[in-house]
Each structure stands twice: as C-alpha cells, then as structure tokens.
Amino acid sequence: MKNAAASVSIASPRRLTNQPQHLQPRGNSRARATSPLSRIESALLLALAIALMVACFGPAVAQHAHYHAFADQGTGWGVPFAMDVLSNLPFAVVGVWGLVALKRLPADTQSSAQPISYARAPSVAQPGAHHALAALFFMGLLATAACSSFYHWQPDNAGLAIDRLGMVVAFAGLLGLAVADRVSGRAGVATAATVLALGPLSVVVWATSGNLLPWALLQGGGMLLIVLLAVCRTTCKPIAGAWGIPLAAVVALYALAKVLELGDHQVFEFTHGLVSGHSLKHAVAALAAWPVIRVMHNHATNRARIQSQLQDSAGTAG
Numbered sequence: 001m002k003n004a005a006a007s008v009s010i011a012s013p014r015r016l017t018n019q020p021q022h023l024q025p026r027g028n029s030r031a032r033a034t035s036p037l038s039r040i041e042s043a044l045l046l047a048l049a050i051a052l053m054v055a056c057f058g059p060a061v062a063q064h065a066h067y068h069a070f071a072d073q074g075t076g077w078g079v080p081f082a083m084d085v086l087s088n089l090p091f092a093v094v095g096v097w098g099l100v101a102l103k104r105l106p107a108d109t110q111s112s113a114q115p116i117s118y119a120r121a122p123s124v125a126q127p128g129a130h131h132a133l134a135a136l137f138f139m140g141l142l143a144t145a146a147c148s149s150f151y152h153w154q155p156d157n158a159g160l161a162i163d164r165l166g167m168v169v170a171f172a173g174l175l176g177l178a179v180a181d182r183v184s185g186r187a188g189v190a191t192a193a194t195v196l197a198l199g200p201l202s203v204v205v206w207a208t209s210g211n212l213l214p215w216a217l218l219q220g221g222g223m224l225l226i227v228l229l230a231v232c233r234t235t236c237k238p239i240a241g242a243w244g245i246p247l248a249a250v251v252a253l254y255a256l257a258k259v260l261e262l263g264d265h266q267v268f269e270f271t272h273g274l275v276s277g278h279s280l281k282h283a284v285a286a287l288a289a290w291p292v293i294r295v296m297h298n299h300a301t302n303r304a305r306i307q308s309q310l311q312d313s314a315g316t317a318g
Contacts, residue, residue, distance in 0.1 A: 041187050044179070044225075048194065051221050055202070055214040063212045068155040071268035072276035084152040087279040088145045090286035095141035098289055101296045102134050129185030130177065130243055133192055134292065137173025141289060144170050148282070161207045164215065168199030174250070175222045177292065181242045182229040195222065227251050243299065249291040257285040 037045070076082030147166025151159035172195035180188025195218065202214035230247035260267060260281040267277030 038184065040183050044183065044187060044191070047221075047225070051217050055217050058213050060209070060211040061213040061216060062210055063206070068157075068160075070152075070155065070276065070278050071265040072273075072279060080154065081152050083275060083279040084282070085149050087282040088149045088152070090283050091141045091145035091148070094286050094289040094293065095138045095145065098138035098141070098293050098296070099135065101293055102131065102138065105131065105296050105299060129180050129188055130241075133173050133176040133180055133188055134296070135173075136192060137170060137177060137292065138289070140166070140168075140170025140173050141286070157207065161203050164203045164206075165200060167219075168195065168203070171219070171222060172196045172199065174288075174292075175226065177243075177245060178226045178229050178247055178250075181245050181247070182232065182239070184239065185241070223251070223254060226254075243295050245295050246291045250288050253284055253288040253290075257281045257288070260284060 070081065070084055072083045073081055074083065076086075079085050143166035144163075145166075147163045151163035153159070172192040175195055176188040176192030178188075179191045198214075199218055202218050205214050206212050226247055230251050258281075260277040262277070264277035264281075267275070267280060
C-alpha cells in the first residue's frame with residue numbers, strides 16, 4: 001500500500017518534493033529570475049549589443065528595385081495575384097492548429113526526455129515560459145497569414161511594411177522558444193520582448209529611410225542564432241523543463257523556403273507557370289511550425305498516458 005502510493009508520488013510530473021535534495025529547485029522562482037547571468041546569457045546580450053551597433057552605424061542597405069515583381073501575377077476567382085495570396089492559408093491553418101494543441105498542454109509541461117537538473121540555476125526554464133512563447137508564435141502565424149495576404153493583394157511598400165509587422169510577431173515567438181529551449185526561460189522571454197520592440201522599429205526605419213539593414217540584421221541574425229542553438233551539443237543543450245524542439249528541422253524548412261523565395265521566377269518557369277517559388281515559399285515556411293506542434297502533441301499524449309497510469313495505480317492501491 002505504501003509502496004504503491006510512493007510510486008504514484010514519484011511518477012507525478014507535477015511533484016518534485018520527493019526528488020533527491022540535489023535535484024530540487026534551489027530557492028524560489030523569484031530568486032532564480034534575479035540570479036546572475038550565465039555565460040551564454042551574457043553572450044546573447046553581447047551579440048545584441050553588436051547587432052544594435054551595426055544597425056545604427058553600419059552602411060545603408062537598399063531593397064531590391066524589383067522586389068514587388070513576383071513571377072505569378074495571375075488573377076483567379078476574382079483575387080489578384082491569386083496564388084501568392086491564397087498560399088498564405090497554410091499559415092492560418094497551422095496557427096489555429098497550434099493554438100488548439102497548446103490548449104491541451106498544461107503551462108508547466110516539460111519534456112520527459114530531459115533530465116530534471118537544477119545544477120545550472122540561472123538556466124532553469126521558468127514554468128509557463130514555453131507556453132506563452134508558443135502562444136505568441138502561433139498568434140504570429142495568424143497575423144502573418146492576414147498581413148501577407150493583404151500585401152500580396154496589391155504588392156507595394158506600404159503593404160510590405162504591414163506584412164513585415166505580422167512576421168515580427170511570429171518571429172518573436174519562434175526565436176523566444178528556441179532560446180527558452182536551449183538557454184533559459186527568462187532569456188527566451190527577454191528575446192521575444194526584444195524582437196517585439198525592435199522589429200517594428202526596423203520596419204519603420206526601412207519605410208521612412210529606405211535602409212533595410214536593421215530589418216536584415218533582425219531576420220538574418222535571428223535565424224543565425226537558431227542555427228547556432230540547433231548545432232550546439234554542450235553549452236546549448238536542452239535544459240531542464242525544455243520541450244526538446246528539433247530546431248534543425250525548423251532551420252531546414254526555413255532554408256528551403258528562402259531558396260524557393262530567391263528562385264521565384266525560376267520555379268515558375270520550371271513548372272511551366274503552374275506555381276511560383278514565392279507561393280511554395282509560403283507553404284514551406286508554414287510547415288516550419290510542424291516540429292513545434294509535433295513536440296506539443298507528443299507531450300500531451302505522454303501526459304495523458306501518465307495520468308491514466310496514475311489513476312490505475314491509485315485504483316489498485318485503493
């Protein structure tokens with residue numbers, strides 16, 4: 001009877017009080033949130049400072065003169081640039097799908113594949129950080145679907161500014177998730193907040209001066225950070241409480257989307273006008289949310305199985 005109760009308590013994902021003392025959290029959450037920066041958190045701050053210096057004092061970069069000249073300019077069902085507009089639907093689909101999946105996932109969910117270790121106190125993922133960042137990411141995908149559709153309906157600089165503002169929200173959520181999964185929860189939240197603050201500012205700089213450098217640094221530097229987090233094997237390995245998001249898959253899909261974007265006209269010619277590279281880019285970029293959704297689905301399934309086992313154990317003990 002006692003052994004069964006003890007096994008139930010230890011198996012519970014919510015209870016850490018029965019863990020050995022060296023595995024228990026050191027101090028309360030407020031103490032962890034105000035603990036000194038880890039080396040990798042300090043490195044992130046340094047990288048941000050360098051990027052800001054380059055954005056402010058680097059040479060101006062102009063946008064391509066024919067940026068709005070997309071390959072597929074056909075009208076369908078009364079919709080101008082129909083394929084480039086309608087190909088944004090996958091963003092809306094995965095956005096809704098992700099929010100529904102997130103609703104099934106408690107805010108304190110952590111990966112059962114990762115060891116519970118609080119040895120690196122500053123890097124402990126804060127409860128709820130992943131949940132909030134994932135919600136931001138999926139809401140950003142919905143914003144991207146709406147804003148990109150608006151832009152492609154009549155491509156011009158004004159519409160492109162709105163398109164990029166929608167992308168900022170999704171990018172903030174994705175970059176925050178990556179950092180929270182490899183560095184710390186507080187670093188992930190801070191990263192997302194920084195992107196939300198500086199992203200619109202970079203769009204305003206481009207819209208008013210034509211200088212694309214701040215936006216290019218935000219987008220390119222952010223993806224470079226995700227690449228580095230994906231390939232790290234020691235200092236950036238998934239931390240306690242992490243979801244274990246396969247960042248390599250996200251990077252691969254993003255890279256493919258970028259190749260399709262750059263090869264817009266070539267893909268259109270290769271397919272004899274069937275579909276353009278930019279339209280395919282939208283679909284592939286939306287698929288970059290799949291690794292996140294898959295991890296969430298696996299966690300929800302594992303949690304339901306554990307709860308079922310706990311109930312069965314409790315019934316047997318009774």
